Amino acid sequence: MTIPAILDARRIATDRLETRVLTCGDPAGMPVVFVHGNLSAATWWEETMARMPAGYFCIAPDLRAYGEADPAAKVDATRGMRDFSDDIAALMRTMGIEAAHMVGHSLGGAVLWQFLADYPGNLLSLTQVAPGSPYGFGACGPDGTPCFPDNAGAGGGAVNPDLIALMQAGDRGEATPNHLRNVLNTYVWKPPFVPERIEEILTSALAQHTGDQDYPGDFTPSDNWPGMAPGTLGPINAMAPVYQSDPLGFIRTGARAPILWLRGADDPVVADGSLFDMGTLGSLGAVPGWPGAETFPPQPMIAQTEAALAAYEAQGGSVERVVFPGCGHTPYLEKPAAFDEALHGFLARHG
Helix, strand or coil, rough: CHHHHHHHHEEEEECCCCCEEEEECCCCCEEEEECCCCCCCHHHHHHHHCCCCCEEEEEECCCCCCCCCCCEEEEEEEHHHHHHHHHHHHHHCCCCCCCCEEEEECCCHHHHHHHHCHHHHEEEEEEEECCCCCCCCEEECCCCCCCCCCCCHHHHHCHHHHHHHHHHHHCCCCCCCCCCHHHHHHHHCCCCCCCHHHHHHHHHHHCCCCECCEEEEEEEEEECCCCCCCCCCCCHHCCCCCHHHCCCHHHHHCCCCCCEEEECCCCCCCCCCCCCCCCHHHHHHCCCCCCCCCCCCCHHHHHHHHCCCCCHHHHCCEEEEEEEECCCCCCCHCCHHHHHHHHHHHHCCCC
């Protein structure tokens, strides 16, 4: 894939993972690590990195199971986000970086909740862009408890198999709603917006590692609605609430990194009624047999994150919040000027 001339792409091997890493800026500058989301790769951060002010050294790796990361490296979903978190820590050690500003999007934000808990001394600040809830993604109630003990309705079995088949075929078309191009243009950014570099972004999304060990991962048959529970491999299973062993660990460790929470007002992906959550789909009649809101409510993802950040503030942490009107799941692509103003100002205040 081509990248803006200002960026550099290299392969870096750590004691955990070999992957492609994009860098930009002065290696002697203040490090900023960008962590991409699901159906994504470091490519999605390229313009954001290229627009960063002088004095920063930007770093964006392809996560395990994504992009050009070693395809033999699998995600142990039973560890929740810890494989990803440990990979980032290993990359920083290999690059000789003790502490950095961190920016995470979607799944990448979920990874950074875990990183903040596991490596609080290695963050200078944390910018969360439409992050997954600290409690995980799908099939859980307001307090993060799975709707069923086996967390049925979350994980790999909840991903549309038609989408997976089209991705595995490398299909770049838009003949059906299940084509990846249509999924991105309908749900990830708010229509009618389409990124200028949609072809490069689509290529990087299609580079997602697919299969029972990757995306969407495996699943377990369940007697509970909707009939499948998380398996043990792959990033989607890793997001299942049942595998988040200490969702609020970043509060309990006494972390103090300042946090900036950025999100689009019209995000349908990470929302209190996410269109990718079985509770929401069941309530809309899109998946038959829904047992009702008392048993299986839509996950209140925004409310969960707000409650967690309020608790972080109560124990001495600093949190800033920005909501972009008319924006979907990718503020850094959809509203670059407003996004840069928020991010650059935040970094300057906490440099």
